[in-house]
Amino acid sequence: MIDEVLEEGVGNLKDKPPTLLVLNKKDLIKPGEIAKKLEWYEKFTDVDEVIPVSAKYGNGVEDIKAWILSKLPVGPSYYPKDIVSEHPERFFVSEIVREKIFMQYHREVPYACQVNVVSYKARPAAKDFIQVEVVVEKNSQKIILIGKEGRALKLLATAARLDIEDFLQKKVFLKVEVKVKENWRQDEGLLKYYGYGGQIRAM
Incomplete structure (x- = not known):
């Protein structure tokens, strides 16, 4: 049965x-029921497209991406085609390390971590050398990050x-170190140095 509140919300989407x-x-829905729901929404609403998905199994996600891309306006190219972003490689390295910490x-612990790329050396004849430091507020957090042995x-x-x-798209030598800087999230000097505007609220 179609939810009445949803009916009212999507009933008038013109202009x-x-x-x-x-x-x-x-x-969780039988194929026949899916067809009925699609038919109802297409008949009684003004939405451009109705896509059934299963977020749990990833079914239909690619269809959503394709639909969104088809609606995006074409604009001028602000960067060369071989440049994926205006951000430097250091930025992406730090974000990747940060993502792995959260995972x-x-x-x-993840909210108390600041990831800094201390050194990034491109070496044509060898693997690029990347040194990353993860700053935490307490020694107990450092122990957790390092783990047993x-x-x-x-x-x-x-x-x-x-x-x-x-x-x-190249091999790298990655060195990760953990350092303790007590209460760095309340230190305005360190926050500015790390690129933040003010104190970070504790989670």
Whole structure:
């Protein structure tokens, strides 16, 4: 049964930008019911497209991407075609390491980490050398990041290195160190140095 509130919300979408209605959890609905829902929305609403998906299994996600891309306006090229972004490689390296920290560790530890690329040396005759430091507020957080016999840090470094190599399309030597700078999130000088505007609220 179609939700009455949803009916009212999507009933009048004229004179609006392109609209896409995504119906999630199609894996829980019988194929015949999906067809009925699609028919109803196409008949009684003004949405441009209705796409049933299963976010749990990833079904239909590519269809959403394709629809969005088809609606994006064509604009001028502001950068050469071989440049993927105006951000330097250091930025992406730090973001990849940061992502791996969030994926591997839990609770408050990721939010207390600042990732800095200390050194990035391109070496034509060898692997590029990248040195990264992860700054935390407490020694207990450092212990968690490093793990027993350094296993957790090795796992983090390996996962980050593989993604960095995939992004850069070259082999790299990645060195990751953990340093403690007590209460760095409340230190205005360090925050400015790291590129933040003010104190970071504790999570």
